[in-house]
Amino acid sequence: MKIQKSLFGTMPDGAAVEQFTLSNGNGVVCQLLNYGVRIASLRVPDAKGNPADVVVGFDHLDGYLQNDYISAVCGRVANRIGGAKFSLDGKTIKVSANEGENQLHGGKCGFDKKIWRAEAGQIGVEFACVSPDGEEGFPGNLNVKVIVALTDADELRLDFTAITDKPTPVNLTSHAYFNLAGRGNVLDHELMLAADFYTPVDSHLLPTGEIKSVRGTGLDFTTPKAIGSQMKKFPEIVSGYDHNFVVNGGGKSPVLAARVREPISGRIMETWTTQPGVQLYTANHFDGFAGRGGARCEKFGGFCLETQHFPDSVNHPGFPSVILRPGETYRQTCIYKFIHERL
């Protein structure tokens, strides 16, 4: 595995945005930015050896400044916090609201908008940042590390850790948008989700607190199905997927949460996680903005498999807790593994 560092761009305040290019011996090449720990590019060969970029991204920093969360790490708390408040140890904590009355992906200036310290190591790049006490309303100084590694087994592996000096919620995720064809939309991609249950939401996309079976709904991907075929069949999903699934058998070591196959190229991506949930998001808000090489990023132009704790866990005592306390270490691993099918 080789790593090269270069300058990608300069932030409006003059800060340098560094780019790290990781390549393994199998033709997989990944570009990471220290602006939001973004996966800016991931070139993966298909069954015939033809490479394509399988993540949505931009050639220039401007694209990332103008389009939120694209292929970045989100935190301190990914997804929504209802009413931008919660109670912790008997106190009400108010955090910044950036989507109506709610908070989305850590607030106005979440981890996706930070310039992280970055250092290339033997297996990948280590990114670090400190989120100070009170940032976006969250208590405690939080020290966060994300190690992004590219293995010879064609896995992109993200290992997250965090420590705090006051109790605080932590729920980090990778908001990478994938498209295994490298162009067009993802409606023909065949998806398997190892999830028998999901967490239903209200009209503001806030969980109701229920955990329901996927059986008989458009969310049943327990056997592989084309994403678009389910949208057609189930009218309630016509505008796309934006749902949190409960990963079967989630635990301390990574389990398989999802497998996606693109039928024309034969590219397959597996997602492995230590987290209890995975948010499937099908780029429902993409509006034709210009992406890499000027290509239009239209609705359903990518899919995210955001491995994480359930949305709004801070307001649902029945969901697994996201509270990190001093002396504890938050740990989670997300692996995106690529397989080239023989056609």
Ligand code: BGC
């Ligand atoms: C959320 C969507 C949101 C999107 C923004 C996803 O993680 O589930 O509701 O619109 O992020 O990029």
